[in-house]
Amino acid sequence: MKDYIVRASAANTQIRAFAAVTTEMVEEARQRHGTSPVATAALGRLLTGGVMMGSMMKNATDMLTIQIKCSGPIQGLTVTADSQGNVKGYVFNPDVMLPPKNGKLDVGGALGQGVMTVIKDMGLKEPYSGQTILQTGEIAEDLTYYFATSEQVPSSVGLGVLMEHDNTVRCAGGFIVQVMPFIEDEVLNKLEQNIQNIQSVTSMLDNGHTPEEMLAQVLDGLDLEITDTMPAKFYCNCSKERIEKAIISVGKKEIQSMIDDGKDIEVKCHFCNTAYNYTVDELKELLKKAKAR
Numbered sequence: 049m050k051d052y053i054v055r056a057s058a059a060n061t062q063i064r065a066f067a068a069v070t071t072e073m074v075e076e077a078r079q080r081h082g083t084s085p086v087a088t089a090a091l092g093r094l095l096t097g098g099v100m101m102g103s104m105m106k107n108a109t110d111m112l113t114i115q116i117k118c119s120g121p122i123q124g125l126t127v128t129a130d131s132q133g134n135v136k137g138y139v140f141n142p143d144v145m146l147p148p149k150n151g152k153l154d155v156g157g158a159l160g161q162g163v164m165t166v167i168k169d170m171g172l173k174e175p176y177s178g179q180t181i182l183q184t185g186e187i188a189e190d191l192t193y194y195f196a197t198s199e200q201v202p203s204s205v206g207l208g209v210l211m212e213h214d215n216t217v218r219c220a221g222g223f224i225v226q227v228m229p230f231i232e233d234e235v236l237n238k239l240e241q242n243i244q245n246i247q248s249v250t251s252m253l254d255n256g257h258t259p260e261e262m263l264a265q266v267l268d269g270l271d272l273e274i275t276d277t278m279p280a281k282f283y284c285n286c287s288k289e290r291i292e293k294a295i296i297s298v299g300k301k302e303i304q305s306m307i308d309d310g311k312d313i314e315v316k317c318h319f320c321n322t323a324y325n326y327t328v329d330e331l332k333e334l335l336k337k338a339k340a341r
Contacts, residue, residue, distance in 0.1 A: 051280040053103050053133055054259040058270040062231040063239065065267060066100040067223040067259035073099070073135065073282040074209055075217040080282075080321045083142040085211050087122060089153040091139050092209035093187040094127045096222040098137065099280050101166075101191075102129030111169045116190075118162025118182060121146070128319070134283035136319040153211070159185030164194055188222070195226065202227050204239075204266075208249030219253035223262055235270065242268050284320035291315050291324045295331075296338045303335045 053068040074092035077083070083091060094114060102112045110131045117124045121144040127137030146154045162182045169175040178198030183189050188207040195203035207222035225243075227236060246252070246265050257265075263272055295303065295315065306313055307328055315324050326334070 049258065052259065052277050053100060053280050054263060054277050055103060055275045056263055056267075056272055057275060058267040058272045059231070059235045059239075060271065062228050062235050063225060063267065063270065064228070065223065065225045065263050065272075066103060067221070067262045067266075068096055068100050068280055069219070069221040069253065069259055070096045070099065070280060071217055071220045071253075073280060074220040076282040077137060078215075078217055081138055081142045083139060084145050085215050086146050086153045086155060086158045087139045087142050087144050088211065088215075088217065089209040090122055090155045090158055090187065091125055091127075091137055092217065092220045093155065093207040093222070094125050095135050095137050095282070096207050096209075096220060097187060097191050097205060097224070098127035098129040099133060099135040100222065100224050102131055102135060103133060103278060103280075105131040105168065105170065107131060107171065109171055113165075113167040113169075115165045115167070116159065116162055116182070117165075118159045118185065120144075120158050120160025120162070120185065122158040124162075126318075133278045133280040135280070136282060136284040138318050138321075153209075155187060156185035159187075161185075164190050166194060166198065191224075195224075204243050206246075206249045206266075208253060210250040210254055219250065221253050221259065221262070222249050223259070223266055225266055238269055239267070242266055242270075282320075284317060284322070286317040286320060286322060288324050291317065292334060292337075295326070295334055296341070300335060300338045303331055303338055307331050307335065 051072045056065045078088045113128045115126050123140035125139045129135040146157050165179045167177045180194045183193045188205045191205045195201045203226045205224050209220040210218040212218045312327050
């Protein structure tokens with residue numbers, strides 16, 4: 049199943065919902081960053097949440113960034129998504145290893161205590177920024193808490209990443225369901241009942257459920273209406289030119305000392321781990337540009 053996002057509403061627009069399958073995207077992130085199983089699960093959940101939250105934005109140029117800084121061995125994660133289904137991300141410590149907790153990957157233990165910051169750049173003078181304390185470090189609950197406290201939108205977030213025995217990604221995906229302020233009590237009660245009774249996201253995905261079928265379970269009996277679907281993928285817009293700008297921004301002294309070392313340098317993009325090489329001659333050109341600024 050290709051990665052894609054579904055947008056939907058239910059109960060005559062009293063509920064809006066998003067669901068996604070993100071297996072290929074999370075596997076690509078795992079390959080690019082060489083993440084351990086627990087780091088893959090953490091990053092995969094945040095990429096999945098991020099790509100669905102990105103799809104809530106209206107304009108083509110809107111960008112969403114979710115940053116987690118935490119005390120656990122993973123140290124932190126960053127994910128950036130646009131409104132077109134593109135997402136990229138990385139973890140600070142991709143090698144973190146922890147024993148399983150209750151037979152599952154211990155994402156909460158990898159994150160520990162910390163802070164989640166959501167930044168939305170929608171082309172206004174200042175980007176919108178909301179910050180919350182991590183609740184469990186399991187990411188879905190933390191995003192649920194963020195929506196309730198920072199955006200005042202009661203939500204239910206389900207995210208899951210299931211690994212194969214060879215540590216590749218078997219399946220990944222999730223859903224976000226949000227209720228509008230005018231929701232009727234009986235609709236809310238039915239929704240809460242559904243959410244308590246559904247299988248976990250990983251069970252649904254492992255049983256071959258599509259995002260539409262996941263939402264059909266979550267919103268059973270609530271007149272689900274699929275609005276649209278869009279492809280989702282891991283995509284990084286880095287380039288040699290962008291990295292050059294970053295090198296120029298470190299300053300003339302630093303570039304001069306790289307030149308004095310007399311060796312080619314390799315710079316890697318944080319988000320996708322692509323390596324860019326610069327010869328001493330190229331560094332000299334960049335030094336000229338830095339001096340001309």
